[in-house]
Amino acid sequence: MSNKGATKSAGSEPTLGTDPFKDTVQRLRETFNSGRTRPAAFRVAQLEGLGRFLREKQQLLQEALVQDLRKSPFESDISEIILCQNEVDLALKNLQAWMKDTPASTNLLTKLDSAFTRKEPFGLVLIIGPWNYPVNLTLVPLVGAIAAGNCVILKPSEISKGTEKVLAEVLPQYLDQSSFAVALGGPEETQKLLEHKFDYILFTGSPRVGKIIYQSAAKHLTPITLELGGKNPCYVDDNCDPQTVANRLAWFRYFNTGQTCVAPDYVLCSPEMQERLVPALQNTITRFYGEDPQNSPNLGRIISQKHFKRLHELLSCGRVAFGGQSDENSLYIAPTVLVDVQEKEKVMQEEIFGPILPLMTVRSLDEAIDFINRREKPLALYAFSNNSQVVNQVLDRTSSGNFGGNDGFLYMTLPSLPFGGVGKSGMGRYHGKFSFDTFSNHRACLLSPSGLEKLNEIRYPPYSSRAQKLLRWAMSSHSCTLL
Numbered sequence: 001m002s003n004k005g006a007t008k009s010a011g012s013e014p015t016l017g018t019d020p021f022k023d024t025v026q027r028l029r030e031t032f033n034s035g036r037t038r039p040a041a042f043r044v045a046q047l048e049g050l051g052r053f054l055r056e057k058q059q060l061l062q063e064a065l066v067q068d069l070r071k072s073p074f075e076s077d078i079s080e081i082i083l084c085q086n087e088v089d090l091a092l093k094n095l096q097a098w099m100k101d102t103p104a105s106t107n108l109l110t111k112l113d114s115a116f117t118r119k120e121p122f123g124l125v126l127i128i129g130p131w132n133y134p135v136n137l138t139l140v141p142l143v144g145a146i147a148a149g150n151c152v153i154l155k156p157s158e159i160s161k162g163t164e165k166v167l168a169e170v171l172p173q174y175l176d177q178s179s180f181a182v183a184l185g186g187p188e189e190t191q192k193l194l195e196h197k198f199d200y201i202l203f204t205g206s207p208r209v210g211k212i213i214y215q216s217a218a219k220h221l222t223p224i225t226l227e228l229g230g231k232n233p234c235y236v237d238d239n240c241d242p243q244t245v246a247n248r249l250a251w252f253r254y255f256n257t258g259q260t261c262v263a264p265d266y267v268l269c270s271p272e273m274q275e276r277l278v279p280a281l282q283n284t285i286t287r288f289y290g291e292d293p294q295n296s297p298n299l300g301r302i303i304s305q306k307h308f309k310r311l312h313e314l315l316s317c318g319r320v321a322f323g324g325q326s327d328e329n330s331l332y333i334a335p336t337v338l339v340d341v342q343e344k345e346k347v348m349q350e351e352i353f354g355p356i357l358p359l360m361t362v363r364s365l366d367e368a369i370d371f372i373n374r375r376e377k378p379l380a381l382y383a384f385s386n387n388s389q390v391v392n393q394v395l396d397r398t399s400s401g402n403f404g405g406n407d408g409f410l411y412m413t414l415p416s417l418p419f420g421g422v423g424k425s426g427m428g429r430y431h432g433k434f435s436f437d438t439f440s441n442h443r444a445c446l447l448s449p450s451g452l453e454k455l456n457e458i459r460y461p462p463y464s465s466r467a468q469k470l471l472r473w474a475m476s477s478h479s480c481t482l483l
């Protein structure tokens with residue numbers, strides 16, 4: 001049976017029809033309204049279930065990622081499975097503290113009241129994931145949504161089929177089926193799903209589809225986090241050891257075969273640095289992946305024919321300084337370095353999302369910063385220099401969702417840092433407690449005593465001049481400082 005346009009909870013068969021998601025949406029909404037997902041004990045049980053899934057099905061997930069991306073089990077562990085497990089562990093450790101009301105200060109008028117922020121679940125959450133880190137980018141948001149007490153429909157990418165299958169068929173066995181479901185399908189099915197009203201949407205994917213999702217969310221005024229992509233610049237200063245830069249740059253550029261939203265997309269450096277960086281990159285790439293990277297167990301493959309063709313076309317931009325080989329049958333593209341690249345060329349216009357690194361020369365730091373600021377705000381920005389002032393200048397004079405000085409995207413491994421884009425690279429933040437906060441409605445609460453009405457009479461009309469004076473003072477910030 002085709003499983004397109006279907007949802008799966010534990011063990012249930014897909015339901016097909018004109019609106020295949022209606023029953024699931026209704027069921028999950030009823031669950032949420034019943035209050036089932038709110039108690040801490042329920043959230044803990046679900047997080048523990050997710051943790052067990054990650055531990056018990058680690059090998060199955062690794063195999064699925066080999067099938068989808070020929071990702072090495074080691075890269076799968078460190079960029080997908082362990083990161084999800086860390087998020088589960090962190091949420092379990094801190095859930096009680098995160099759920100606590102946060103007390104707020106009062107003014108004279110509310111001195112006898114109790115003011116606090118309550119973090120309450122939004123309700124029914126939709127999480128839509130991409131194919132490039134198909135475990136991490138669906139399950140890390142799921143951790144936050146569960147911790148915050150929501151019901152969730154998870155829509156993994158239909159392109160990473162191996163992972164989609166494991167998430168649809170195995171994950172529900174570890175979660176409460178009346179509260180969580182996995183929806184299957186591509187663009188058409190996702191748009192059907194989006195006709196329903198959700199209380200929060202987190203989408204990870206391309207800016208093009210992000211706009212579609214944003215418009216659908218707007219129809220119901222649904223709050224949304226958009227985790228998008230773009231071109232991430234990397235400035236390499238003359239004051240650098242080229243071999244060190246090459247090692248770090250190559251690891252982050254060619255990790256997951258370059259199919260990483262936060263990978264350095266292009267390098268800006270002086271012509272002199274380019275002369276030194278190209279042989280250093282060649283040296284690194286050969287060390288990492290051998291003389292023939294096609295045989296390396298550490299280099300994955302391009303996800304699909306469509307992306308292979310797109311990347312193959314980019315190989316004709318600038319001049320291939322190193323790499324450039326490809327094999328359509330096995331969706332292989334060698335780790336490649338391009339030089340003499342011009343701004344107007346395609347490789348500098350679209351997100352590369354593959355194992356190709358173009359180098360563009362600039363005459364100065366100012367020119368590099370100007371180049372970066374003329375373009376859309378990127379998801380990530382990198383700067384390499386032995387001079388910390390240069391790194392700080394890039395940081396101070398630009399904007400991006402995330403920033404790496406003298407390294408790549410290790411910030412992603414820290415749940416203590418918020419992760420997200422800015423401008424065209426996205427909106428909203430998640431990871432760690434930021435996820436919990438994202439999936440919670442921060443409800444402002446003020447509880448007043450039901451008695452003591454005499455004290456309140458001063459604020460009711462008709463306003464005497466004495467009462468006006470007193471109230472003006474009581475509500476001013478000066479009075480608050482006396483408390």
Ligand SMILES: NC(=O)c1ccc[n+]([C@@H]2O[C@H](COP(=O)([O-])OP(=O)(O)OC[C@H]3O[C@@H](n4cnc5c(N)ncnc54)[C@H](O)[C@@H]3O)[C@@H](O)[C@H]2O)c1
Nearest residue numbers: 129130131156157186187190205206209227228229230261
């Ligand atoms: N910011 C981040 O955290 C992050 C992480 C990974 C990938 N990305 C970005 O994601 C992109 C690559 O992933 P992708 O190719 O899976 O993205 P995509 O936008 O094509 O697809 C993402 C999801 O949207 C669905 N979708 C696709 N077309 C749709 C449509 N017309 N209507 C409704 N839903 C639709 C897909 O089924 C999939 O689940 C890159 O741009 C990359 O930078 C961003």
